[in-house]
Amino acid sequence: MKVPVSWMEEYVSGRFSQEDVAERMVMSGSNIEAQERFGTNVTGVVIGKVLEVWPHPDSDHLVVCRVDVTRGAERTAHGAIDELVAAEAAAATRGERGEREVLQIVTGAPNVSAGDFVPVAVHGAALPGGVTIKKGKLRGEVSEGMICSAQELGFDDKVVPMHCKDGIWTLPKEFRADKYIGTDALDALGLRFASVIDFEITPNRPDCLSIYGMAREYAAVYDRPLEPIEVLAREDASLAGAGQTAEDFVKVQIAKPELCPRYIARVATDVVIEDSPWWMQQRLMLAGMRPINNIVDITNYVMLELGHPIHAFDITEIAGGEILVDTAAAGEKFTTLDGTERTLDADTLLIKDGRRGVAIAGVMGGLNSEITDATTTILIEAACFTAAGIRRTSKKLGLRTEASSRYEKGVPAELAQTASDRVCQLIQLTGAGKVLPGAADCYPAPQAKTTIMARAGRINAVLGTGISADDMAALLRRLEMGVEVKGEQLLVTPPAVRIDLKEEIDLSEEVARLYGYDKLPASLHADSVSSGVSKSWFVRGILREVLTGAGLSEIATYSFVSPEGVALIGAQNDPKKTDFVRLLNPLGEENSVMRTTLLPNMLEVLARNFNRGNEEAFLFEIGNTFHATSNNELPSERLSLCAAWYLRGGGADFFLLKGVLEKAFARLGLGAPALVPTDDLPTWHPGRCAAVAEYGVIGELHPDVSARYGIEERVVAFELDFDALAEAAVTAREYSPLPKFPAAPRDIALIVDEDVTAGRLEAVIREKGGRTLESVALFDIYRGKQVPEGKKSLAFSLTFRAKDRTLTDEEVNKTQARIVKALESETGAALRDA
Template sequence: MLVPIEWLKEYIDVKADINEFCEKMIMSGSNLETVEHFGEDIENVVVGKIVAIEKHPDADKLLVTQIDIGEDEFLQIVTGADNIFEGAYVPVVLHGGKLPGDKTIKRGRLRGVESNGMLCSAGELGFADKVVPVAHKDGIWILDQEYPLGKDIVEVLGLKNAVVDFEITPNRPDCLSMIGMAREAAATFGGTLSYPETECEKETGKAKDFIDIEIRRPDLCKRYVGRIVTDVKIEQSPWWLQKRLIYAGMRPINNIVDITNYVMLEYGQPIHAFDIRDIADQKIIVDTAQEGELFTTLDGTERKLNQNMLLIKDGKRGVAIAGVMGGLNSEIKSDTKTILVEAANFDGNSVRSTSKKLALRTEASSRFEKGIDPNLCETAADRVCKLIEILGAGTVVKGAVDAYPEVYEAEPVNVRVDRVNAVLGIELSGKEMEEILESLEMKVLRVGNNMKVTPPTIRQDLEEEIDFIEEVARIYGYDKMPVTLPKGNLEAIKSRERTLIDLSRETLTAMGANEVQTYSFVSPKGVDYIGIAEDSWERNFVRLINPLGEENSVMRTILTPNMMEVLGRNFSRNISRVRAFEIGNTFFKSLDEEELLPEERQSMVAACYGEGESFYTLKGMLEELFAKLGIDETSYIPESEYGVYHPGKCARILSKGIELGIMGEIHPDVAEKYGIGTKSYCCELAFDQVMKQANIERFYKPLPKYPAITRDIALSVKEAVTVAEMENVIKEIGGKLLESVVLFDVYRGKQVLPGMKSVAFSLTYRASDRTLTDEEVVKVHQKVLGALKEQLNAVLREM
């Protein structure tokens, strides 16, 4: 909301300088974006009168003018503007004059003709193109009246002004108006708010003789006020009105349109004016459109409506899209003589839906969307008529046609003085609170320590006691409140999930892996690049409705493609060795058609490449991670059908029969697609399942009192037999006396037969209640060897 300070002072006498004003308004809850100062960078620009115009002797598009600036001699200036005429009053930049943007104008020659300055357009004086008046949009700025010649243009036109851009939150639509901000300033600085004049002095006839209004959808239109003005004269607005619109960010068009925009900015109530000649049967009907109905708006665009869009109709057709934009068929024209002034209140949700579906957002729709007080309609319509009377732009017809099915009144709320002080941590009396609330135009009935507070109907955000406590706080001053630490009896602890994630991160980082974070929005081609089958669950994507591009059009179901991009990017930058991991969310489209939200799961991916890295180094990292998380009895089952990994170097990871993930060496074809020119290794875990299996509770176990007995064995076994199978047999037969099994060697060479390998384990036996005898150990050990031979045909080798 752009607030010109000069305009604001019409309603409240603020004596503070601009810095103090901004600081105090911020402290009372009105946040601001910027403060812009106009007119301060304009120097040596004066009022001039064009007394003669001749064609340039050597240029068809240039004119040579003689300018009277109140001195003995006329000033000769060459210009290319084609909208000037003799007798026009214009802004003239003299030699050495300065314009916004650090522009300095000096005398010179144009095509051989001396030019002693420059005639100015509105844009050259610092006004943005979007707010330059329509009458001066192209060409030199022709002043609207005869000003003293040679006078400083900044002083004559009052161009010096500070404009504050306030950030208005959606819950405060009342502040989307000059009076709303003046009300805030009055409460902040303690002044008295002066409201604009709305009562006309000369009125004739009766409004009901000109128009009839019917609301057929009172649920979508709470109120519709219509006033009539006759003998309308369409012309430019006076400079004072144009200036206020310009500084508030709106382009002046003509007096009637400018007045409606002025009142919208003043009160926050959108206004629309119809040429009453175009209102068939002298009727206004507020109803929804027909499905597929075509309607041409003021911008000349034909729009297709549906049956849920509210339409302002006359006796035969639509004339405006309610709360959004008027129709081209009833716009104000240069020969318009009688107008209908509309001030209506439309349902915010309906306006928002219509505006969104038509892709048509206007100043009016943005205000209706946030909610407007229906009691503003009559006042705003009266203010439009008063301004028309002040400007002599027409004759106001007496009275209004007011369709108001259900009058809106604010409900009183009980506010406890003790509760206010308890929440804010201050000690204010009931009288002080009453004064603060009344400064915001609330009605307060105080009985002892209880107040019955009725907010003005413009404050639709005040519904509960806590809302009024906030009002007391911001006007009293947040800077005056004592600083205290928050109180509570809740213990700040990590959740189990967060604890497990942090422990995993610490463990992987301690093993030399770097944590990475990648985007959740990915390309659906990622699963193609890693060789995922067409019917795989990894393709159950959640697709974005409005993606920025194909490369981020779906939400990821798997982290591996992202990690492969990380490895590829590092390899392309000559990073010789990488260990990386990511713990993040994956998303799956719900299989239940009635469930709109996707399923969200935690996943973990780890990968590596470079010197010293192999399938077993990655497996070792996983085993260390599982140990830290208290997950035992893990097994690795060979997998040859998963396209991401090398068929002979891939394994699924299980714990107690539940699959935790998959790991392996990246398939050469996949590595090539990502530009990785070396062997790389990766694993992806269903981290939700990992966390379910985790057990990080630790119990004290005393050191063993009795010695252990160790037996090393080397077994000759067929190549197809896995180490895991051998370990499972040893642990099953070893029973309670077997404390640990450690693999320490796998040998293939001349001393073993072809197709065979030698696998060496170290077995540790110990009893918790006694010293084991050699006979006890030999008995168990022989059973282990016998079971290995019987089940796996593993034969003991000579060490």
């Protein structure tokens, strides 16, 4: 909400520095998005009068002007313009410099004509954005300055009056007088240092979407009285004797009071459509609104001032002077005043006259009844439409206007009368027309005032303060609330516009923010609650420690992904990866489903690092995967652990990643992971892949998959069900006594067929080794001389030990023989002679 400070200050006595205002408004809850002071760095812009305009001899779109910028003192010494021009020309031909200052300026503005009063940036002038104006030549013609547009002086394009939006600023009628020539334009226009604060209005405070609402806050903060709004009541004495009343012109009927609790129509005759006075235009422009004409400007002015939308109809277009507030017929066509034909539904609230729709209630007026230059009698609508209805219609039509955005936040019925009377007062004040006495005011069920009972003790208990009931009452009264104190109870009647105040807790906030949040005493709540974490959280911490210690870095990727990813990893036929949870309104197809696996994201990250020339990426992520459940239930969310690695030069090695996996399992107390070779998963290299017990898969990616991601290196990876790991994890550790008796080491070398796995051999050794076999380690794998083709030699180091005695050679030999025998019979292994 852009608030010109001088406008807000009109309702509050006392002037304060802008810094102080900003600080105190923020600390009382009106946060500030931006602050500006108009024309801070603008100098050398004066009002000039265009004397002559002629075409540029060497350009189709440029013109040359002579512009008088002579200051007042010199001006009075001279006579009429024609003489001046003649004298000036004569002086110029004689090579003399005249006393008067008449500049030749080249401009491309299409809207310049002799007689216009315009802002002129003279030689050396400074404009917003650090622009400096210098004399020069434009296509061979001397140009001694620049005629400025409103935008060049600092106004936003959207607030500049239409007639000078695409050209120079032809100044309003108030400044079309010779006495202004040569004077500083910004000073004359009252814009110099005009201060505007853009307040951030929270959704609970629609009352603050108005200058008067902000003035109420301002008055409360400074504890000053809030000046009343000047209005022209329907029964005002000055209106007597008009002969006619509003009721002679208009009848109002509300068919849908649940959508329109109140509708007030007032009438003004003898309207002359023209520009509104500069003071009004200036405020509108500073507040971010474009001046149109006097009647439209007054309705906008009141909307900005009070936060109540107003609509004006040309009454000659209201058939029979009858206003009926009713819903549209389904499929009804209606052309709004922006010229667009819209199709309405049966829930759209429509303002109708005797035969047709004339406005979409609270959203936009109709083309058929808009104010034109020929309008002489107007109907001024100040109506209350319910928030939900307007929001619905606005959404349905995709049409959001200044009016609808206010209605959809809530406009109280009580405010309609003030707004309507204020419009009439401004019409009378500016001479835009003659206001008739009386009003057609349809208000079937007047709303009762809200009264809130609050307990001072309770408010103090929430705030941690000891403010007396009387002091609280005083704070609340600063916000125009009626307060009755009964002991420690407060009976509070908020102003009608404060629709956010409903119960005691709402008042605790009002008390707190006026008392000052900074004055609330800081304390720490005393309790004996101690902290804890879930096992899952704890295990995540452990895993991060293990994995980063092993050289992996952690990544974080989006939870929503492209469904394509699952196909890219070749898992499009895996039902556990295609049970997608889909977004209704994704940012794009690439973020349209919740991820069912972390691997596609991981590979995208690997590819990004690869493409950026990074030597290596060795990464992991712990994050949720999502799986659809039955209709309209929350999906199942499971944490997954994914790791992957590429190293340029083909260095990403399966066994190193397997080592990481083993480290993690060991740290989680899960023993060595059982790897089962797996060759039927399209994601993975069929010869380099294993299932990791029931937890997931480890392997090298299928080269087709890494190729799809553009990673021209071997990639090894694993993805595991983290939730299952966390559940199984044993994080407690129990001491086992250090061995007291010596170990007996034995090495055995076996020759086996290529397809006999190391894991199979180890399993047999362990099974037959019995209780005295302490450890088994594969220490050599050999193929080549002395080993037949199609076979390999594996050498294991076995350690035997008993807890209670020193093992004899005989005992160990016996066990070893049993192991070798089993290896021979079960795996076809042959003992290799040492």
